[in-house]
Amino acid sequence: MGREGDCMKRNVIRIALVVVLIALGFGLYVLGKEHQIFVDNKDIVIDGVEYKSENTIKVVVDNVDLEEVKKGKRKVAYTPGPWHKITAVEILPDGSTREVERKFTLSPSDVAVVNLVALFEVENGWLEIQ
Amino acid sequence: MKDQSLTRAKNPLVRFAISNAVPILFIILLIFAVPLSGFSSDYLLNEIITRLGRNSFLVISLLIPVMAGMGLNFGIVLGAMAGQIGLIFMLDWGVVGIPGIVLAMLVGTPIAILLGLLAGTILNRAKGREMVTSMILGFFINGIYQFTILYGMGSVIPISSNKLLLPRGYGVRNALDLLSVRKVLDNMWSIEISGVSIPLGVFSIIAALCIFVFWFTRTKLGQDMRAVGQDMQVAATAGINVDRTRTLSIIISTVLACFGQIIFLQNIGTINTYNSHDQVGTFAIAALLIGGASVAKATIPNVFIGITLFHLTFIVAPRAGKELLGQAQIGEYFRVFVSYGIIAISLALYAWRRQVEKETERRQAKAAIKAAIEDGTGG
């Protein structure tokens, strides 16, 4: 009598396991998907306001150290997963620095462009997703 | 029972020497070759550790079919191909790091199961010559694999990344870079002891596998496999489904080989799409045999001893060849010769020993009957 029940139970468990594995696969895909994150040190217009690129900025995206991004240049970081953190240190002409750290999330197929100038100046609009 | 005539040798030292002739021979060979090569012990130790991490999984995947009496499974190349397909998809999807490796394994597993099922079914039709059949089957499936990868991928099977595809638009390139997952398992958790880095992450995976194999021999299925391996007919009479048990052993072996190949390639860092799997079976089998295993009996210690000796030979042979004969190329050929030769010798010795044993058994049985009858008539 228990046999059929067992069998039923087992099938449920097996199907659940397959579902879990597929879900795991998808989760891994999201977790491990590598994104291209472009980092621009360029002029940008947001809401009609223009921000000028003036100084060299040191950038670290997640664990990838992009080092210095010169004025008017673009660099790219490859880094996996949905959650990202960008740290930028702007070297002001007087030698002093200012630093900003921001977090953002991406979905698996996203390619991100971060404007460093805007990163320092505005809350939204520094991140463009393609 | 297979090694009966050997265990009968009187002197325990002689007995030990005979039953471990192959490893001992290699140790002697290495005693001469290692100093000749002039490599530092640090370098060698580093290399051995790397290679143990790289190859153990593949070699362990051979153990279960041996237990089920199907001999050395040359068909682990099927699993290796499944692993490579998993990696190709992983690359195409742009998944990196440890999630990438696990995803590649997840994708490879169903393919490995299907191939294992196929191999098991075919080997059940070729009882008594599993080894030669599994070897040729490996070549055959290699053809299908190449066909799929070279013509199917990018045309029927969706592959979008241009980095993978040949310029003509379909078919996968010859060499693929695995930079995105290179050594991620090795680096996951590794420590360095006096200049020798030890990839503890990989070793703990291997340890887990060893525990699994050990545990597996203690399950009902493991017991059934041992029974089938020793005597198919008796096992069938006891109600064990022989063919199914044999097929399961091949499936397990193929899936493990799939994982093994992924671990192997993440360490190497590149895939030769059309060649990486070619020698997987040969090298794994040669290593296992050098470790003292036979067609009918293989244990976990055989795996580690074998990999150490085999790869030490591999590392030092070219340099020793150069020092000795002035040509590194000789050493290259020597190691190929060693891997093929050791398989040839082990298989031949095994088959020969089996014949000799049959003969001895017959003689002993007769002597026993004669003695019994003489006792009877005497008394």
Next chain:
Amino acid sequence: MFESIGKLIEKAGWPRIIIALFLLSMFAIAPFVNISIGTSISDTIVRFAMNSVLVLSLVPMVQSGCGLNFGMQLGVIAGLIGAVTSIELGVTGLAGFLTAIGIAIPFAAILGFFYGLLLNRVKGDEMVVATYVGFSSVAFMSMMWLLLPYKSPNMIWGYGGSGLRTTISVEGYWLGVLNNFLSVRIGNFFLPTGTILFFALIALLVWSFFKTKLGTAMTAAGSNPVYAKAAGVNVDRMRILSVVISTVIAAVGILVYEQSFGFIQLYMAPLLMAFPAVAALLLGGASVSKASMGNVIIGAFLFQGILTMTPSVMNNLIKSDMSEVIRIIVSNGMIVYALTRKMKVRK
């Protein structure tokens, strides 16, 4: 009617029919993709002729019950020794070719003898042992090619001054000595009469050998060893003899191949030589335990036909060379099929 077709199919075996139909369709498509049938057939015949002796070399061992000779490389190696030695001696033309054969045969006979002794010790496991004996002998000879003191500048590496090259041209020595003998050339069509005659000669010798007392005994030893023993045949000796004959013919076979191909390929080149030959024989209808001259001819022709036709037709159809993949699938698929067929006598 249907029954007889069914019987025919059963007798020929599905793979053979599929492959024959495949080959036929290739020939049928050929004219539509601008491939001349004449050239195709001529190519097929040339390749058939150059490979036929190698395929033939398998027959004695199959007949004596030693199974498919996956260790054919031993014979090939003996042939290679003969080839490079004859070039070293600088003998050209037919004389050179005969010298090569003359040198190769004793080597092949000795190697074959020991190989036969080994195979007698591993009855039942001949094929897998043979494969690895073949492989390891190729690797061993690779070391030897580097070490043997050959001096002819045509054969050794330009730099370094020692060790044989991987590919050695036989041009100027005995390129095409058989192919061009009595050959017929009509436009694109070329018939290598000499090679075909040579194959016919060896095939005739083998065939007539199997008509002698010794040959009959060998067949019986393979067909039913116990019967043979009961009739006073020394089965082990028959098997060794068959291995020696197979190895010697393989040595001659590789020389025939080279005189047509134009190059001696050393080092790892002979590694997989046995598989296409085995596949061809099986394709011709042989089984693991029985083979005839007919199997050799049909098999070599079908197999080489496919190898010749697929690249050209496929190239024109899908602009891509599938021949290598098809070769792998057909040859190994054929062998797997043969291995999984039930054997009658085996217990």
Next chain:
Amino acid sequence: MDEKQYLLRMENISKDFFGNQVLKDVTIKVGKGEIIGLVGENGAGKSTLMNILFGLSVIHETGGFQGKIFLEDTEVNFASPFEAIEAGIGMVHQEFILIPGFTATENILLNRESTNYNVFVEVFGERLRTLDRVEMNKRAVTAIEKLEVQLDPDMLVSEMPVGHRQFTEIAREMDRKSTKLLVLDEPTAVLTESEADTMLKAARKLADRGLSIIFITHRLSEVLEIADRLIVLRDGQVVRELESSKTTPREVASLMVGREIKDASSVRSKDNEESEIVLDIKDLWVDMPGEQVNGVNLQVHKGEILGIGGLAGQGKLGIANGVMGLFPAEGEVHYKGEILPLNNPVSVLSKGIAFVSEDRRGVGLLLDEPIDLNIVFTAIQIQGRFIKNFLGGLVKWRDDKEISRVAREYVESLQIKCVSEKQEAKELSGGNQQKVCLAKAFVLEPDLLFVSEPTRGIDVGAKSVVLETLRRQNREHGTTIIMTSSELEELRSICDRIAIVNEGKIFGILPPTADPADFGLLMLGEQEEVKSGV
């Protein structure tokens, strides 16, 4: 005994294989705790009866059987041996069904191991349960204790003495709680005397505990000692049921063999006693698996037909095979006064001795070759006949024309039914294959001919042709024939003398006219009981 008390009733069982009646209206009843001895010659139907009981596929594939089987008054008809075992019938075979590299415990519990649950079971199924070694050991010890024998549960079968292997087999049946009936098929055949004693005692104890046992054996004294009742089968019928306490070996033997010769005229009066001894075998030992010969002495007179009889597995077949050099042999054999080298088929054959093997398909024929080659092959190899010279002796080919001609001759004279002499041997029927084997021997023109089981598995018509051919060969060519057969009747109809082999030795030589009971007693190893001087 009351009807109700029978554990097993097999009623009116009949069975034929393709028209060949092997069991006719057989009824046997086994009471609870009773030991039944089942005796009969080879081919009497014992094994078929047991196969029916166990529901072997051979039975179902050949059209089932007639009659009914009741187990504890419920009608049963098992589709497979597994069902029979499930229902409580255990079988212990003559050849061990054990795994050599396993311990006694592992063998006793093979495929019935005690297991523990673990979580993997939910995914991968029951077979991933882990073995419970402690529990297994307990069960094995319990099973062994029931037998009351000494058996180490942790000993590997490959290291056990034969007797212990047998106990392991029985213990396996004992571990099944449900086992009510045990069938022991010649359990003592391979045991030494003391082992056999222990074995019999164990069986008795099991019976005392209420287990029923069907005991099949050729050792008459054993069965008389242990069984409560004896059932004698002959030609597929129960000839008699006997209380074992009220019978004698002689009675059983005569019941088993019990046929008067129908055709008395065929018994030949020729007296060969005075003629010279053509073959003299001294202390011959032959290692033929299953037909071991342990020191046979035998003298064969010129021109006689000597029969060798005995039960299967006792070594009668080993004699011919040993002399012919097909199995390793030791001893001294003189042929026409000269020493005949053993283990050397060529020298035996070239002395003019031929052999028709009992194993037609395995030894006698090249199944894939045509009839004509089959017939002349030995003659080509041994006598160099049927060889034609070409190019002045340079090329020596088979003379295919002559081979065909000779083959056609034999096809005609032996009435071999075939399309032509080129037909492959495997396509022929058993009887015709046998005729080809005979032709193969005759073409050698032998002075001495060994014929083993010439009529086994062939139809009645072919049988009489074969026997008549042998008789004619003996009469017309003066060929001495040594014929080995399991069919006593056949031996008595053609032979001048009949030697009976038991346990690898000649137990006696009788004239064909001797009392059938004497033959039976010799076959069963009851030498002392034989009356007509040996």
